[in-house]
């Protein structure tokens with residue numbers, strides 16, 4: 665199982681949209697077995713798949729209940745190759761509980777919890793919160809590939825340095841973690857977008873995907889319909905861009 669973390673300390677940069685659509689494309693276009701993990705108390709990914717409830721086991725239970733069978737937290741979606749571990753506001757409490765309980769390893773709980781199912785999936789995609797907390801550190805501690813969605817605006821590059829430091833720090837638990845690339849999202853033709861994009865492409869500190877995701881209102885619509893983009897609007901720019909992005913990601917794996 666290859667584990668991918670979609671992360672940026674900035675909010676609203678399309679982490680969730682990228683995680684959902686990448687997971688859906690890997691499972692539906694490539695036939696891969698994918699486990700999607702909602703690692704954000706906002707639960708946006710969970711809601712997109714119709715899970716807006718406190719009646720099921722979530723990532724909070726995975727991180728705090730050592731007797732939990734991980735299978736009990738893995739929920740089906742309409743796509744048989746795509747399963748999900750959901751999140752809700754219980755993750756707020758779970759983050760505190762992890763800090764308070766020093767009797768177990770704090771950073772590698774997710775890694776340990778996922779190991780029994782790692783043969784059942786080809787990819788695990790983690791949609792992280794715009795934060796560095798214990799659940800995000802647990803996400804990074806089990807991650808092979810980091811993808812950073814970036815929306816080009818005045819604050820676009822804030823927090824990148826801190827995130828890079830955090831990735832370095834996590835190497836003590838997970839030496840093979842790798843930043844595979846920044847993905848420009850919500851791109852629209854404008855001077856500021858072009859200048860930001862050019863700056864990012866010409867610097868050498870962070871790798872950048874050649875593919876960028878264009879802005880379209882179709883993406884907002886999917887947050888209401890709960891459908892992945894290539895089902896809701898297969899011909900829209902962002903659907904095509906996400907297909908190209910996943911192809912580019914897979915090419916980089918060779």
Ligand SMILES: Nc1ncnc2c1ncn2[C@@H]1O[C@H](COP(=O)(O)OP(=O)(O)OP(=O)(O)O)[C@@H](O)[C@H]1O
Nearest residue numbers: 675676677678679680681794850878879880883884
């Ligand atoms: N390509 C796009 N075109 C237009 N709107 C987009 C695009 N990608 C994302 N959005 C919109 O931007 C908003 C934020 O997206 P999303 O929820 O994926 O960001 P996020 O980084 O996960 O946010 P948070 O930090 O709150 O978790 C949503 O309303 C979404 O519909």
Ligand SMILES: [Mg+2]
Nearest residue numbers: 679680704708
């Ligand atoms: Mg999100």
